[in-house]
Amino acid sequence: MKLTGNLQDIKTKRDTNNKGIEVHVDRVEYVTHKKDGKYYQPFELIEDLNTPLVLTGDCLARIPNKFLEEGESEYEVYDKVGDEYELNPNKKLALTITYDFDSDLTILTETYYTVTISNDEFKELKTRLAKAKKGKK
Structure with a gap:
């Protein structure tokens, strides 16, 4: 995980000027x-990427949340389709940053990039990741 630029520039509305x-x-x-019996239960699958996924600031908009701790922030993620930006309600980004006063640096400590997918896509992804893991061994 790596951060380039100033996250404070990202506001609640998406802005093309935040490409940097x-x-x-x-x-x-x-x-x-x-569905697990009577109720729907969340299931998750975590994929560690070999090549980092780069999200640019022009595809992010801050989600206002008063209940977050200091240094935590959540973002909506937009997909760029041609020259247009479309909000993807299935993607969310949450970041935790700390500020080191001695060295005057903002340090990115945690990233959570969550993608909500359908059950069929989840099964396909799970089998693909299992095959890839077997291939590495």
């Missing part, structure tokens, strides 16, 4: 909801 901000994500959490 980059968040490098090295872990993606896939979530689906399956």
Whole structure:
């Protein structure tokens, strides 16, 4: 995980001027909801990426949340389709940063990139990751 640019520039509305901000994500959490008896339960699958996924600031908009701790922030993720940006309600990004006053640095400590997918996609992804893991051994 790596951060380039100033996260404070990202506001609640998506802005094309934030292209210089980059968040490098090295872990993606896939979530689906399956019926477990009477109720739907969330199931997750975590994929560690060999090549980091780069999210640019022009594809992010801050989610206002008063209940987050200091240094925590959540973002909506937009997909760029041609020259247009479309909000993807199935993708969310949460970041935790700390500020080191001695060295005057903002340090990215945690990234959570979550993608909600369908049950079929979840099964396909699970088998693909299992085959890839077997191939590495």
